[in-house]
Amino acid sequence: MSAKKETLGKTVGIVVAVCLACSIVVSSSAVGLRSLQQSNAALDKKTNILSAAGLIEMASNKKEIQEVFASRVEEKFIDLATGQYVDKPSEDFDMYKAAKDPDFMVRVEGSNVGFQRRSSVANVYHVKDEAGEIARIILPVHGSGLWDLMYGFLALDNDGQTIRELIYYQHKETPGLGAEIQNPAWQDKWDGKKIFGVDGSVEIAVKKGVKAGDVYAVDALSGATLTSNGVQNTLQYWAGENGFGTYLKNQSWKS
Ligand SMILES: Cc1cc2nc3c(=O)[nH]c(=O)nc-3n(C[C@H](O)[C@H](O)[C@H](O)COP(=O)(O)O)c2cc1C
Numbered sequence: 001m002s003a004k005k006e007t008l009g010k011t012v013g014i015v016v017a018v019c020l021a022c023s024i025v026v027s028s029s030a031v032g033l034r035s036l037q038q039s040n041a042a043l044d045k046k047t048n049i050l051s052a053a054g055l056i057e058m059a060s061n062k063k064e065i066q067e068v069f070a071s072r073v074e075e076k077f078i079d080l081a082t083g084q085y086v087d088k089p090s091e092d093f094d095m096y097k098a099a100k101d102p103d104f105m106v107r108v109e110g111s112n113v114g115f116q117r118r119s120s121v122a123n124v125y126h127v128k129d130e131a132g133e134i135a136r137i138i139l140p141v142h143g144s145g146l147w148d149l150m151y152g153f154l155a156l157d158n159d160g161q162t163i164r165e166l167i168y169y170q171h172k173e174t175p176g177l178g179a180e181i182q183n184p185a186w187q188d189k190w191d192g193k194k195i196f197g198v199d200g201s202v203e204i205a206v207k208k209g210v211k212a213g214d215v216y217a218v219d220a221l222s223g224a225t226l227t228s229n230g231v232q233n234t235l236q237y238w239a240g241e242n243g244f245g246t247y248l249k250n251q252s253w254k255s
Pocket residue numbers: 146173174175177178179221222223224225226227228
């Protein structure tokens with residue numbers, strides 16, 4: 001009887017010890033890998049920005065990505081209401097996290113962009129040419145697709161009007177359908193399109209049956225109308241007066 005109890009106790013003890021050892025291994029590797037994950041995420045972000053900047057061909061490894069980014073891209077911060085530059089709010093400022101911070105939170109109403117809050121301050125990126133002049137402006141954009149929010153970078157010429165790239169880097173759309181937003185053939189269709197119509201309103205559209213030479217429209221993805229609508233809603237919002245519209249119209253980077 002007592003031998004049986006001892007056996008049960010030992011078994012439980014071994015199970016507990018194994019669980020404890022495993023949880024120590026898992027949690028210490030999670031902590032140990034956190035800085036590596038953060039640096040990979042930062043590198044990934046720079047890679048996407050360089051793609052939007054049209055400079056990714058200059059960088060074929062981690063070191064070159066850091067170098068090209070440091071020499072050609074400058075991160076700036078905008079107060080979206082005024083369109084004016086502001087100082088970086090804090091060392092670790094993140095506009096997506098700031099959307100939940102009462103100091104920065106702005107409610108989004110009457111829009112179908114798919115989120116209810118955004119930050120009052122947003123990042124933008126100046127891309128400089130070899131002479132140090134601002135050649136492109138890169139704007140972070142996000143909005144809902146079919147399944148979830150889709151995150152990307154919109155690159156404009158320094159006229160604040162001509163699109164050069166729309167690079168999506170995070171989404172949950174379906175491979176072969178909505179995920180075709182990352183297909184280079186579709187991405188290429190954005191080059192040269194215009195955002196604002198002659199009356200200054202946001203005119204760029206994603207639709208079926210785009211006529212040749214239409215600079216205000218890009219073909220909707222086939223079998224993925226809902227994702228395509230999401231892209232259009234995203235651009236409508238972020239180029240509009242509640243997004244970067246004031247900044248783009250002021251052309252603050254020229255003053
Ligand atoms: C499993 C599944 C996944 C789908 N994924 C997407 C998607 O990622 N994006 C999208 O717009 N539509 C997706 N659809 C299709 C939509 O339900 C809808 O039919 C489509 O957007 C209509 O596009 P169309 O007018 O070009 O046919 C999916 C449908 C199914 C059954």
